[in-house]
Ligand SMILES: Nc1ncnc2c1ncn2[C@@H]1O[C@H](COP(=O)(O)OP(=O)(O)O)[C@@H](O)[C@H]1O
């Protein structure tokens with residue numbers, strides 16, 4: 133691992149685009165990239181996760197943020213992303229460095245192989261002194277399969293590169309106990325456990341997507357990965373170094389304890405559910421006591437249409453999510469195996485393979501994880517029926 137420190141900086145749309153004219157705020161970009169030039173000199177490797185493609189492309193499709201539908205936004209992103217990256221490229225060159233574009237989809241970061249590929253590419257860009265600029269590839273995503281906000285995407289990148297800090301620059305100076313436009317809103321300086329703030333208001337600025345809600349989710353994901361999240365106002369001189377030097381107000385979400393392994397964090401911080409299993413309480417108790425495995429006899433019900441290698445969410449019979457793990461069988465195979473417990477697996481499936489539905493090395497308990505999903509209500513298959 134390199135001795136250089138790593139930071140992921142997330143830039144919200146409201147910082148990059150003028151909310152009325154929907155044009156680029158060059159002065160902000162200059163200040164930001166000049167600050168990054170100094171940080172690079174001081175030994176920081178920086179990844180920018182930058183929004184702004186949709187906002188900067190809206191003029192090209194003749195729409196305002198309010199009237200644009202999903203397709204308009206995808207078309208706008210196709211026009212705005214090159215504008216954005218061109219500007220980053222030109223301004224970075226004035227400060228003596230090169231940027232590289234990394235466009236990703238939800239599938240790319242949820243699939244282990246492409247996740248590792250992106251990580252290796254970012255690593256190689258660092259080795260060449262190039263600053264990666266990451267954004268979601270909005271033109272190819274659909275509503276159901278998209279990250280949807282760059283806060284959580286930035287947290288994924290922070291986990292991917294084992295960043296020391298995730299810095300979220302936005303239009304307010306941090307988290308308040310309610311929307312700061314409400315009278316009496318109190319500023320929150322330090323957050324030890326993000327889980328108590330996961331239900332904060334989700335109202336956004338004119339161009340924003342997720343508001344503070346997705347910033348808290350991002351901080352929660354980063355906390356799991358051992359990375360501290362700092363949330364601060366972006367329109368200011370030296371927007372990043374002034375935060376790192378604690379010169380101005382910001383919200384700090386502390387990274388506590390030893391981070392889980394990269395594999396465990398990848399398994400738990402999923403944004404998409406392939407399928408799920410409800411297990412008998414005895415098995416959940418055994419798993420909590422350290423016996424990490426799922427056998428076919430443990431299954432009460434199966435949800436969803438999943439494939440071998442997909443990550444499943446594991447629930448107890450009270451519909452509480454307890455664990456996540458990588459399945460060795462598809463949903464059809466799992467059903468067959470669980471319904472015919474007295475028959476050998478090789479006979480049922482027609483091939484020799486393992487016997488466990490989820491193997492110990494591929495199973496992670498969620499006891500320290502704060503983003504459990506509700507049990508899905510569709511596509512339920514009761515094993516005993
Ligand atoms: N509890 C809160 N604390 C701070 N800001 C909040 C809160 N609730 C809502 N907001 C609003 O969230 C907005 C920032 O989120 P967003 O517009 O999505 O920014 P970005 O484009 O930078 O991601 C601010 O305009 C702020 O008014």
Ligand SMILES: N[C@@H](CCC(=O)OP(=O)(O)O)C(=O)O
Pocket residue numbers: 143144145146182183184185186187209267268270280281282283339340341342343
């Ligand atoms: N990928 C989108 C950004 C989505 C997003 O998260 O926006 P924001 O809440 O302003 O950070 C774009 O480039 O416009």
